Amino acid sequence: MDGDERYSRQQLIPGWDQLKLDNSSVVLVGVGAIGSYVATVLVSSGIGKLSIIDFDTIEVSNLNRQLLFKDEDVGKSKSETAVQRLKEINPIIEIDFYHKKMEDVSVTVYEQANVIVACLDTFIGRRWINSMAIRVKKPLVMGGMFAFLGNAQVIIPYETACFECQPLVPDEELAQACTPFGKERKKERKEIDAEPPLPAVATLSSIIGGIMAQEALKLILELGDKLENYLFYDGLHNATTILELRKSKECPTCGEMYKLEQIEFVALPTETVKELRMRLMLTYGLEKPDLMVRGKLLEVEALLEDALNSKKSVVFVLDKNLAQPIKIVLQLSE
Ligand SMILES: [Zn+2]
Incomplete structure (x- = not known):
């Protein structure tokens, strides 16, 4: 078959198992500069299946580094166009795409992956995909860049530090750009969605994308040492x-307390739901959490003693920064 010759050179590498790669799948979130490179490497190497998630469209300013795209593609969907180009590179790979936000993609898509690779340029986005990777217990390879500087991280759920465990991002303000230079771009959180453009060059996306693709391949093939765990x-x-x-x-995402669902909170019966919510926002760095008990959202102005009918309740904390709710045991003091 075609594959035998296509992959013959990499199969000379000791320990390389092409069949294993052929039976594996990767979910790639973000097919910009780094993502284009990761996708090209994985598809050329013969990954069994690649699912690409990106809701963005191609702009002229992308073409200096997003190497899968051409001039004629401006205005088109990144994920759909990437699939067309990747199929030209290697027609025997199964590739699908989701032209939507990662939050709107079914959890089953993430569950089916052997590895999740995320090439995202916002802190909130990275935080979300981290909690999804922890939820579905799949290794996550993340990376980012800023001018001639880049970073790559490998997260093995419950085994290595996750994105929330690490001291590198002590708070949102330090990390808005997902680069080592968050401080220079200090802004109010509300402005995160309207990021000014980051300086970016194709050399860096190729290097960081190459490292990330290599880590993904090593995880699948169980080759070498995995990155421990931030580069x-x-x-x-x-x-x-x-x-x-x-x-x-x-860690609120992968810590022991969370895993055991035993995050205990004590509150006064006369506290309002709003006050409790404020404490949770400060403790977990949440945006605007909703609190839910037995499937019902708590009214923010209500007193806790009225909103809850028992001294001890399991409260689900939902927030757009979390892929899964945090569960806390709320104890009302006497
Ligand atoms: Zn963690």
Whole structure:
């Protein structure tokens, strides 16, 4: 078959298992500069299935680095156009696409992946995909870039530090750009969605995309050492730094307490739902959480003693920054 010759050179690599790769699938979130490169590598290498999620359309300013796209593609869907180009590169790969926001893609899509690769340029987006990867217990490879600087991270749920565990992002303001230079771009959180354009060049997206694709292949093929677990790359000085991040027991996404669903909160019966919500926002860095008990949303102005009919309740905290709700055990003090 065609594949035998197509993949013959990589099969010379000790430990390379083409059949294993052929039986694996990757979900790629974001097919911009880094994502284009990751997709090209995975499809050329013979990944069994690739699912691409991106709701964006192609702009002229993308063409300097988003190497899957041509001049004639301006205005078209990134995910759909990427699939067409990738099929030209390797027609035997199963590739599908979702021209929608990752939050609107069914959880079953993420569940079916062997590895999730996320090439996102917002902190909120990274946070969301991290919680989804933890939820479906799939390895997550993430990366980003800023001018000649880049980073890549590998997260193995419940095994390595996740995005929320790491001390590199102490708060939203430091990390808005998802780059080591968040501080320079300090802004109000509300403005995150309207990011000014980031400086970007194809050399960096190829390097970071190459590292990310390589980590994804290594995870699938169980080859070598996985990245432990955060890599900074400085292209101007050819410097690479690897940081081993610590997994946090208190992490709201993957921590032990969360896993055991035993996050205990104590509140006064005379506190309002709004006051409790404010505390949760500060504790977990949430946007505007809704609190739900037994399937019912709590009225924000209500007193806790009226809203809850028992001294101890399981409260679900839903927020757009979370792919799954946080469960807390709320104890009303005497
Ligand atoms: Zn964590």
